Amino acid sequence: MEFTGAEAERRVARTDWSALAAGLDEHGSAPTGPLLTGRECARLAALYDEPELFRTTVDLGRHRFGSGEYRYFTHDLPAPVAALRAALYPRLLLVARTWAARLDRPAPWPDSLTEWLERCHAGGQDRSAQILLRYGPGDWNALHRDVFGELVFPLQVVIALDAYGTDYTGGEFLMVEQRPRAQSRGTATALEQGHGLVFTTRDRPVRSRRGWSAGATRHGVSTVRSGRRRTLGLVFHDAA
Numbered sequence: 001m002e003f004t005g006a007e008a009e010r011r012v013a014r015t016d017w018s019a020l021a022a023g024l025d026e027h028g029s030a031p032t033g034p035l036l037t038g039r040e041c042a043r044l045a046a047l048y049d050e051p052e053l054f055r056t057t058v059d060l061g062r063h064r065f066g067s068g069e070y071r072y073f074t075h076d077l078p079a080p081v082a083a084l085r086a087a088l089y090p091r092l093l094l095v096a097r098t099w100a101a102r103l104d105r106p107a108p109w110p111d112s113l114t115e116w117l118e119r120c121h122a123g124g125q126d127r128s129a130q131i132l133l134r135y136g137p138g139d140w141n142a143l144h145r146d147v148f149g150e151l152v153f154p155l156q157v158v159i160a161l162d163a164y165g166t167d168y169t170g171g172e173f174l175m176v177e178q179r180p181r182a183q184s185r186g187t188a189t190a191l192e193q194g195h196g197l198v199f200t201t202r203d204r205p206v207r208s209r210r211g212w213s214a215g216a217t218r219h220g221v222s223t224v225r226s227g228r229r230r231t232l233g234l235v236f237h238d239a240a
Contacts, residue, residue, distance in 0.1 A: 003079045003080040008083035008084050008086065011033070011084075012084070012088055012091060014033045014034070016033075017091055021095050024155075024198060027187060028177050028200045028217055029173075029175055029197055029199035029200065030197070031189075031195055032198060033195065035159055035194060035195060035196050036159060038194060040194070041159075041193055044161055045132075045162070047132065048134055048230070051071075053076070054074060055072050055073070055074045056072050057070070058071070058072075060139070065142050065144065066142045068136070068139035068141060068221075070133040072130065072239075073128050073130040073132065077128070084157075085130070085234050088157055088196075088234065089116075089236055092236065095155060096155060097109070099204055100154075102205035103212055108151070117237075120149070120151050120238040124240050125238045127238055127239040127240070128238060129239045130232075131232070131235070132230070132232055134228070134229075135171060135228070135230070136229075137227070138224065139221075139229075140224065141221035142220050143176055143220040144218055145202050145217075145218055146233075147201065147202055148238070149237070149239065152201060153201065154201050155198055155199070155200065155236070156199060156201050156233065157196045157198050157234040158173065158196065158197050158199070158233050159191075159194070159195070159196045159232040159234070160194065160195060163193040164191060165190070167193075167227050167229070168225075169226045170223050170225030171223070171225075171229040172190055173188070173189045173221060174188055174220045175217055175218070175219045176219075177206075178216045179206060180214075199217075199219060200217040201235075203216045204217065
């Protein structure tokens with residue numbers, strides 16, 4: 001089946017978005033339903049070996065970010081990547097605007113992903129930030145934020161391309177949240193192949209006795225114990 005925008009919208013619509021929004025409010029991350037088939041996951045993962053599709057490769061060890069490697073796509077995105085990003089944006093936009101209102105912040109994101117990316121480019125953030133990541137035994141990713149400039153969308157999505165417990169062990173998705181006036185809270189999530197995990201890019205509203213406060217978050221990947229772990233990262237702002 002050709003992966004069209006309409007097909008991406010059908011798959012995205014299968015997720016219970018009310019439940020997902022509630023999960024984001026409670027935990028800062030929440031899973032989607034299935035977005036890619038196993039065969040589609042394999043095809044996307046295999047693109048890593050086609051360097052002409054990518055603008056740059058990052059060696060995590062060289063930069064002391066961990067161990068492993070990832071590549072940023074060019075703006076000429078594979079059809080499933082472009083279609084899923086476009087289909088997910090309006091669903092996530094509702095959460096983004098709700099969060100901005102709670103924190104009494106501007107909500108600069110227009111209804112159209114295309115228009116938002118045009119604003120990013122006009123602001124000097126004109127490089128693709130869509131990522132294909134590859135980890136092997138012993139690899140890991142340090143806690144970090146994917147903030148590439150002043151213009152930031154508060155949510156992003158990671159999609160697992162391999163099966164946890166079968167293709168690899170370890171390699172859980174990590175998130176650490178600094179709770180207002182409290183100790184940090186960590187979570188570890190095993191990603192399900194073909195499913196997405198929506199998570200906080202930088203910070204999110206956390207309810208307190210004084211109202212809403214911003215809880216800063218970082219994310220990473222625990223050490224892969226065996227096998228190969230590959231994921232697709234969808235970011236809704238571009239990089240400077």
